[in-house]
Amino acid sequence: MFTMKNLLGVAVAALLVAGPVAAQDISASPHAGTVRLSAGFTPDPYNISVTAGGTIRASERFSGCYGYISQAPDVRLHWSGGGNLPLIISASSSRDTTLVVNAPNGRWYCDDDSGEGTNPSLRFGSPMSGQYDIWVGSYGGDYVSATLSISELYSN
16 A cells, blocks of 8 residues: 555656656757758858757756757757868857757767857867757847857857
């Protein structure tokens, strides 16, 4: 027979297990589309207009991450490397934006202000080929217009 204490314990355990399920979905269709680029691509930088932000606190999902992001990625990049140049993913906006990237190796990378001003930028020195799922977040929780830039040469 279940007691109130047992039921409460089961409910708490269910909430702890279900928490991350509502977070990032790398299988979801990206809001701004899918891009296929290879080493030496032009134009460089390759720019994509996005709406940064979402309802999920990046810090609750990933340690060291900031801002608010959506469940689905903003952009999916299929990268074919082979060059000697880095892969630089950055965002620019008149508002404070952040980046969350799931790399082909399954690792998560985050940045807040490594670009110019309050713009985020992530640099992969020896980028591996494969799928990069990219979220552009807003630091303050609002939705803002932003430009996602993919480059081998420049950071915003």
